[in-house]
Amino acid sequence: MxxxxxxxxxxxxxxxxxxxxxxxxxxxxxxxxSFEVSPGEVHxxxxxxxxxxSTLIKxxxxxxxPADGAVIEYDGETYSHMSPVTAQDRGIQVIxxxxxxxxxxxxxxxxxxxxxxxxxxxxxxxxxxxxxAIEALARLGITLDVDLPLKEYAIAQRQIVAIxxxxxxxxxIVFMDEPTASLTQSETDHLLDIVRNLSASxxxxxxxxxxxxxxxxxxxxxxxxxxxxxxxxxPAAGMTQSRITELMTGKTFDQHVRARPNDDQPVVLExxxxxxxxxxxxxxxxxxxGETIGITGLLGAGRTELALALFGMLRPASGRISIEGxxxxxxxxxxxxxxxxAYLSEDRLSLGLVQPQSIADNLVIASLRKILSGGLLSDxxxxxxxxxxxxxxxxxxxxxxxxxxxxxxGNQQRVAIAKWLATDPKILILDCPTVGVDVGARxxxxxxxxxxxxxxxxxxxxxxxxxxxxxxxxxxLHMAQGRIVGSYxxxxxxxxxxxxxxxx
Amino acid sequence: xxxxxERVKTALGPEMAGPGLAFVAVVLVFGLASPQFLSAAxxxxxxxxxxxxxxxxxxxxxxxxxxxxxLAITFTANIAGLTLAWVLRENGGVDAGVGIFxxxxxxxxxxxxxxxxxxxxxxxxxRAHPILVSLSMMIFLRGLGEFLTRGGDISGFPAFVGPIGHxxxxxxxxxxxxxxxxxxxxxxxxxxxxxxFNTYMIGSNLEATRYxxxxxxxxxxxVYTLSGVxxxxxxxxxxxxxxxxxxxxxESYLLITVLACFLGGVNPFGGFGRVIxxxxxxxxxxxxxxxxxxxxANQHLATAVWGILLVGVMILRWVAxxxxxxxxxxxx
Numbered sequence: 094m095x096x097x098x099x100x101x102x103x104x105x106x107x108x109x110x111x112x113x114x115x116x117x118x119x120x121x122x123x124x125x126x127s128f129e130v131s132p133g134e135v136h137x138x139x140x141x142x143x144x145x146x147s148t149l150i151k152x153x154x155x156x157x158x159p160a161d162g163a164v165i166e167y168d169g170e171t172y173s174h175m176s177p178v179t180a181q182d183r184g185i186q187v188i189x190x191x192x193x194x195x196x197x198x199x200x201x202x203x204x205x206x207x208x209x210x211x212x213x214x215x216x217x218x219x220x221x222x223x224x225x226a227i228e229a230l231a232r233l234g235i236t237l238d239v240d241l242p243l244k245e246y247a248i249a250q251r252q253i254v255a256i257x258x259x260x261x262x263x264x265x266i267v268f269m270d271e272p273t274a275s276l277t278q279s280e281t282d283h284l285l286d287i288v289r290n291l292s293a294s295x296x297x298x299x300x301x302x303x304x305x306x307x308x309x310x311x312x313x314x315x316x317x318x319x320x321x322x323x324x325x326x327x328p329a330a331g332m333t334q335s336r337i338t339e340l341m342t343g344k345t346f347d348q349h350v351r352a353r354p355n356d357d358q359p360v361v362l363e364x365x366x367x368x369x370x371x372x373x374x375x376x377x378x379x380x381x382x383g384e385t386i387g388i389t390g391l392l393g394a395g396r397t398e399l400a401l402a403l404f405g406m407l408r409p410a411s412g413r414i415s416i417e418g419x420x421x422x423x424x425x426x427x428x429x430x431x432x433x434x435a436y437l438s439e440d441r442l443s444l445g446l447v448q449p450q451s452i453a454d455n456l457v458i459a460s461l462r463k464i465l466s467g468g469l470l471s472d473x474x475x476x477x478x479x480x481x482x483x484x485x486x487x488x489x490x491x492x493x494x495x496x497x498x499x500x501x502x503g504n505q506q507r508v509a510i511a512k513w514l515a516t517d518p519k520i521l522i523l524d525c526p527t528v529g530v531d532v533g534a535r536x537x538x539x540x541x542x543x544x545x546x547x548x549x550x551x552x553x554x555x556x557x558x559x560x561x562x563x564x565x566x567x568x569x570l571h572m573a574q575g576r577i578v579g580s581y582x583x584x585x586x587x588x589x590x591x592x593x594x595x596x597x
Numbered sequence: 598x599x600x601x602x603e604r605v606k607t608a609l610g611p612e613m614a615g616p617g618l619a620f621v622a623v624v625l626v627f628g629l630a631s632p633q634f635l636s637a638a639x640x641x642x643x644x645x646x647x648x649x650x651x652x653x654x655x656x657x658x659x660x661x662x663x664x665x666x667x668l669a670i671t672f673t674a675n676i677a678g679l680t681l682a683w684v685l686r687e688n689g690g691v692d693a694g695v696g697i698f699x700x701x702x703x704x705x706x707x708x709x710x711x712x713x714x715x716x717x718x719x720x721x722x723x724r725a726h727p728i729l730v731s732l733s734m735m736i737f738l739r740g741l742g743e744f745l746t747r748g749g750d751i752s753g754f755p756a757f758v759g760p761i762g763h764x765x766x767x768x769x770x771x772x773x774x775x776x777x778x779x780x781x782x783x784x785x786x787x788x789x790x791x792x793x794f795n796t797y798m799i800g801s802n803l804e805a806t807r808y809x810x811x812x813x814x815x816x817x818x819x820v821y822t823l824s825g826v827x828x829x830x831x832x833x834x835x836x837x838x839x840x841x842x843x844x845x846x847x848e849s850y851l852l853i854t855v856l857a858c859f860l861g862g863v864n865p866f867g868g869f870g871r872v873i874x875x876x877x878x879x880x881x882x883x884x885x886x887x888x889x890x891x892x893x894a895n896q897h898l899a900t901a902v903w904g905i906l907l908v909g910v911m912i913l914r915w916v917a918x919x920x921x922x923x924x925x926x927x928x929x
Contacts, residue, residue: 425812447802
């Protein structure tokens with residue numbers, strides 16, 4: 094732990110924690126952590142999954158009680174620990190990643206919920222509820238139909254509803270846990286504007302995010318945690334993404350363009366004029382042996398739909414797909430897998446892996462025929478196959494029979510990749526392979542991708558983070574509104590230019 | 598040594614703890630309460646009562662593992678029994694030969710399979726809830742059965758049918774042999790075949806399983822078909838045991854089969870559960886009712902005690918999970 098570069102803040106802090114220790118069983122989740130937020134400041138809390146960010150927030154909001162000796166100074170008073178009720182009453186609000194909203198209830202009910210519940214008389218004053226909701230939204234400069242059920246609104250609007258709800262309780266400080274994880278760039282920009290407005294009106298915002306670019310854009314100071322300990326507090330000015338990554342992981346990464354020429358290699362996948370109206374139109378591309386094609390673009394650009402069509406799960410209306418020169422028509426993803434296509438879903442939690450089931454079963458699910466022996470599944474063969482892949486891809490696991498959900502995002506993703514490699518694919522489609530994967534583990538995933546390309550696999554890498562495809566693909570295709578609108582060679586184009594085109 | 602222990606542990610699985618403990622408890626309590634409990638008579642009564650409920654429970658188990666349910670099991674069993682009875686009656690009644698009986702059994706299995714195929718197809722293709730689909734099938738089969746039998750008993754079978762219901766081979770009751778063969782069949786099916794593997798996966802997450810290239814529709818249709826076939830086997834055994842067929846036979850078993858699955862550690866939402874613990878759970882239930890019978894309790898009280906036992910096991914399981922969590926927290 095090195096000396097915190099304390100940014101000069103003249104005001105007395107709104108919130109100041111010292112000496113915070115938190116132990117779960119034998120594990121020290123927080124080691125002597127201190128943390129400070131000034132009134133109206135936008136402060137970023139950075140660190141990898143499991144570094145103690147959430148635990149710290151839960152200490153501040155009274156969910157957890159820290160070990161004796163802790164000092165929590167908040168708004169002029171000193172506490173040894175918080176209670177959830179005190180925290181709420183004194184204006185500490187949290188917007189959790191899952192938002193904790195009621196999709197079936199109206200926007201007004203969602204916003205004014207806490208104002209209505211537990212009040213006497215036990216009758217709901219809908220008029221008051223609507224007024225509270227409209228007022229809270231107006232503070233954010235937003236108009237929504239407060240009578241519509243929340244589920245009618247997209248995730249970005251729901252986020253705003255969650256913020257509005259946090260603000261009705263006279264919040265002095267708002268914690269936002271990964272607020273932009275499911276937002277597009279323009280929605281994110283909008284959210285950042287809201288955060289700036291909050292800050293200007295004197296509400297402090299503590300921002301927890303994986304996306305370092307926006308962290309640097311929005312916050313004035315950054316507190317970095319690693320393995321439950323404070324690394325330091327840094328002013329955002331003069332900070333770079335790679336420096337934060339280094340501080341968070343304790344490792345150095347050098348990002349370089351990995352693109353290589355592949356023009357002499359045979360074509361593995363050829364797509365011509367592939368169209369599915371409303372989702373993607375007139376898509377043509379070729380992927381050669383050992384080549385990695387990056388596809389980027391905003392959410393809703395048709396990337397995933399295109400991938401699903403290549404994987405036989407969506408039927409294109411017109412156009413053709415050829416693999417190694419032979420035209421193919423898939424009636425299901427089973428045909429696609431047989432033809433050598435593998436698709437790693439962007440939604441690892443509900444589509445990519447069968448979360449409650451074991452690591453071993455998740456790894457062999459797509460290649461069961463390989464562990465058959467005399468018509469029956471062989472436990473020995475399964476164990477052998479799993480051990481081999483676990484070793485090959487450097488997955489860190491306890492036992493093969495443990496549920497896959499016990500692994501970290503990065504290790505889960507390695508298992509998901511192994512599951513597809515076990516099918517002996519010719520073409521591997523990776524749809525946002527770093528979603529929910531720690532910064533430190535992302536590099537590991539891309540190292541695997543690079544190695545796979547060297548073995549001759551044709552790879553399609555889809556990501557909404559332009560740098561990911563820029564540094565890791567041989568060619569970058571930009572998709573917007575279902576069409577390929579640009580093609581870039583990372584060796585001849587600057588990252589900034591590609592980003593400008595995509596985020597325009 | 599440790600590896601052997603580990604192997605035994607993984608073979609039995611965590612599901613075994615509940616029914617295993619219940620088994621030990623029941624044997625201890627009744628063994629102390631009644632000197633006749635640990636006797637051949639108890640074994641005999643359990644051995645003859647176990648298979649009917651047991652076979653129907655096996656029929657219920659597969660759909661539950663996929664996250665579904667088959668409420669039509671008892672009526673499927675009896676409709677299959679009726680099919681056999683009809684074949685026997687149309688071909689000589691009491692004078693029907695063994696060949697006719699075998700043909701009748703095959704027809705019964707076919708009818709059971711048909712009931713399952715229809716449910717499976719509807720569930721797999723329309724994504725309708727299995728409770729609703731199997732409820733419709735249950736009502737349809739009950740109505741059909743009542744119409745065909747006018748609510749009465751069908752009897753008058755050849756003499757050789759009886760021993761299938763209450764005969765013994767080498768001291769082991771025939772129905773028990775049939776049941777144990779079916780248990781072993783299900784054990785291999787679930788543990789060692791692709792269909793079994795897919796059953797668990799579908800029960801945990803159907804979409805993720807489909808994305809992995811598994812033909813989930815085919816698996817669901819097969820699961821319900823096999824469930825129907827197992828019902829038919831139960832129907833044949835019931836026909837032989839009662840020497841008659843009635844559409845309402847074993848109706849009260851329906852929900853007991855669901856509870857027996859849960860007592861055996863099967864996850865009510867699908868994805869987890871093994872055959873052997875369910876088998877032990879069934880033995881416990883039968884021992885309990887035989888034991889209560891022995892100490893002179895009312896037969897209806899036995900059913901009530903089943904209810905108490907099941908609730909007790911649920912609570913114990915909850916307590917055990919709490920303890921386990923605190924151990925894990927302390928340990929790691």
